[in-house]
Amino acid sequence: xxxxxxVDEASGSRAGAELDGVTTMSVxxxxxxxxxxxxxxxxxxxxxxxxxxxxxxVRVPIYCQTPGEWISGPYGTTNLWDNIASxxxxxxxxxxxxxxxxxxxxxx
Numbered sequence: 864x865x866x867x868x869x870v871d872e873a874s875g876s877r878a879g880a881e882l883d884g885v886t887t888m889s890v891x892x893x894x895x896x897x898x899x900x901x902x903x904x905x906x907x908x909x910x911x912x913x914x915x916x917x918x919x920x921v922r923v924p925i926y927c928q929t930p931g932e933w934i935s936g937p938y939g940t941t942n943l944w945d946n947i948a949s950x951x952x953x954x955x956x957x958x959x960x961x962x963x964x965x966x967x968x969x970x971x
Contacts, residue, residue, distance in 0.1 A: 890924040890925070890926065891924070891925070891966075892922035892923060892924050893922060893923055893924075893925060893945075893958050893959055893960050893966075894920075894921075894922050894958075894959045895917060895920070895921050895922070895923060895953075895957055895958060895959075896936065896937040896938065896957050896958075896959065897919075897920065898919065899919070899936075899937070899957055900916055900917060900918065900919060901916065901917045901953055901957050902915075902916050902917075902953075903915045903916065903917060903947065903951045903952065903953055904944075904951070904952050904953070905950055905951070905952070906931070906944075906952060907929050907930070907931025907932065907944035907952050908931045908932030908944070909932055909934075910932070911952070914950065914951050915951075917953075923945065923947040923953065923958060924947055924948075925945045925946065925947065925958070925960070925966060925967045926946045926947070926948075926967065926970075927946045927967050927968050927969060927970035927971075928943050928944065928945055928946065928955065928965050928966070928967050928968075928969060928970060929943075929944055929946065929952075929969065929970040929971065930942045930943065930944070931943075931944040931952070932944075932954075934954040934956045934957075935956060936954060936956030936957045937956070937957065938955070938956050938957065938958065938959060938960075939956060939963065940956065941954065941955050941956050941963070943955035943964075943965070945958055945967070946970050
């Protein structure tokens with residue numbers, strides 16, 4: 864079982880960004896669980912390749928969310944995966960969104 868997370872190291876809680884040619888304003892950044900280095904995957908599951916590993920105490924934007932592999936982590940067990948950049952996903956089980964469901968639009 865791998866640890867799957869993704870974080871952008873920008874310090875602000877909100878920032879504008881461009882994802883797949885669409886400008887997204889005021890994207891909220893959510894903290895990754897304290898003490899975890901999280902693998903960022905190319906898709907919503909551990910069978911996808913690792914794109915990068917996030918450092919400690921980072922925050923990630925969530926552009927959209929999609930169902931995928933079920934993962935257990937510090938924030939529960941879920942099949943939600945958060946798209947944090949183009950082609951980059953982390954399990955929502957490692958992202959403190961304050962909610963067990965969707966906090967962003969569904970990917971697709």
